[in-house]
């Protein structure tokens with residue numbers, strides 16, 4: 159099944175009922191593409207998420223850096239509980255929307271500066287997500303330092319209300335104070351999630367916030383791929399994640 163053993167992390171926890179699933183999207187349930195807008199889930203992923211959401215009676219949420227609107231477009235017509243933009247926006251298990259930050263003039267100007275920088279450098283992909291901005295350098299890895307510098311410059315002009323989030327081939331500007339961990343905590347206070355064992359699967363630096371919260375709550379933190387992590391479990395890649403979720407579903411869908 160592609161599970162790899164690494165120092166400080168086992169394979170995967172034994173399957174059990176009563177779980178709540180928190181899933182990062184890019185690099186976790188879907189493979190990366192050259193550009194974020196080139197990622198397309200196939201029908202089997204759609205059916206897996208849909209069936210899993212039903213099997214856990216609503217206790218499944220996507221926890222992503224993408225905006226909620228982008229996640230809905232990606233998985234349409236499925237509308238799952240989601241936290242977008244690293245927890246800045248969240249749609250709860252009942253469909254209620256929670257916003258934790260609002261763009262102000264200063265943020266808009268900073269995002270425009272990052273966008274202008276991207277326009278001058280072939281291979282950089284700028285993504286304005288509304289409440290956060292991402293600069294992707296997957297197509298031009300030699301520009302990693304320049305991209306980070308541009309986003310750090312924009313952040314330093316904004317002051318303490320904003321921070322820089324590094325990721326795989328991406329650097330982001332976002333309001334501080336919310337992260338994937340705080341989003342998972344908020345979901346776990348909802349009736350659909352409360353009392354279940356949280357399972358969070360993610361592959362990137364921003365997912366470490368979620369691993370920390372899930373470890374504290376006595377759940378299962380699962381890191382996809384190599385690299386240092388606070389996660390207690392490890393799985394090789396997105397295909398192995400989908401296979402593992404499929405195994406859980408096969409065993410517990412009817413329970």
Ligand SMILES: [Mg+2]
Nearest residue numbers: 182184185362
């Ligand atoms: Mg990811």
